Amino acid sequence: xxxxxxxxxxxxxxxxxxxxxxxxxxxxxxxxxxxxxxxxxxxxxxxxxxxxxxxxxxxxxxxxxxxxxxxxxxxxxxxxxxxxxxxxxxxxxxxxxxxxxxxxxxxxxxx
Amino acid sequence: xxxxxxxxxxxxxxxxxxxxxxxxxxxxxxxxxxxxxxxxxxxxxxxxxxxxxxxxxxxxxxxxxxxxxxxxxxxxxxxxxxxxxxxxxxxxxxxxxxxxxxxxxxxxxxxxx
Numbered sequence: 001x002x003x004x005x006x007x008x009x010x011x012x013x014x015x016x017x018x019x020x021x022x023x024x025x026x027x028x029x030x031x032x033x034x035x036x037x038x039x040x041x042x043x044x045x046x047x048x049x050x051x052x053x054x055x056x057x058x059x060x061x062x063x064x065x066x067x068x069x070x071x072x073x074x075x076x077x078x079x080x081x082x083x084x085x086x087x088x089x090x091x092x093x094x095x096x097x098x099x100x101x102x103x104x105x106x107x108x109x110x111x
Numbered sequence: 112x113x114x115x116x117x118x119x120x121x122x123x124x125x126x127x128x129x130x131x132x133x134x135x136x137x138x139x140x141x142x143x144x145x146x147x148x149x150x151x152x153x154x155x156x157x158x159x160x161x162x163x164x165x166x167x168x169x170x171x172x173x174x175x176x177x178x179x180x181x182x183x184x185x186x187x188x189x190x191x192x193x194x195x196x197x198x199x200x201x202x203x204x205x206x207x208x209x210x211x212x213x214x215x216x217x218x219x220x221x222x223x224x
Contacts, residue, residue, distance in 0.1 A: 004153075031210035032210045034212070041120075041217075041218070041220075042217055042218065043115070043201055043203075043215030043216050043217050043218050044154075044201075044215050045215070046212050046213075049212065089153070089154075091213075093210030094210075095210050097142060097144075097159050097161065097167070098156075099156075099210075099213065101153040101154040101155075102153060103151060103152065103153040104153065
């Protein structure tokens with residue numbers, strides 16, 4: 001069964017600290033993996049996309065990694081800000097219309 | 112910028128009512144999707160449309176129907192709302208199949224009492 005699992009479910013960090021969110025997937029065939037940020041009461045917004053051949057992709061303070069062999073991805077947030085408080089969702093595409101969503105990690109950044 | 116809009120941000124309906132949720136995208140995207148999002152379950156696909164008048168069932172289509180009469184507009188219909196359909200409903204669009212980026216609307220929080 002195609003699945004995307006994320007950990008931790010929730011995380012609280014102090015402003016300025018770094019953190020890493022994890023995503024493990026069992027999706028086949030694999031087309032790409034995206035990380036989305038979803039602010040409370042809003043729709044998700046794409047942060048990064050990674051294909052099979054990519055190991056690392058950065059978008060400002062967000063850096064995603066992908067290990068296609070172990071089927072793991074991580075999203076690293078550097079020097080966190082209060083505005084980083086949101087849910088982060090890992091989504092894997094089969095390459096058709098099928099997108100497999102993780103349940104998300106809820107991040108809270110405290111001042 | 113791609114814009115996906117949804118007709119309502121918040122909606123309260125009574126059990127048994129017929130409910131229409133509308134979604135409009137302005138980027139000429141072929142694909143449009145309706146998801147529901149519940150705590151701890153992630154986004155689940157209700158219906159998908161890859162062209163005008165074409166639709167495919169997703170993972171949880173029971174109790175829902177859809178309509179796509181124009182390329183830019185995709186409607187979700189709850190024929191007879193029930194309390195277990197209380198949820199956040201998200202519409203998305205993408206250019207083509209093949210894992211293209213999905214652009215999401217702001218969501219409609221529907222409460223059925």
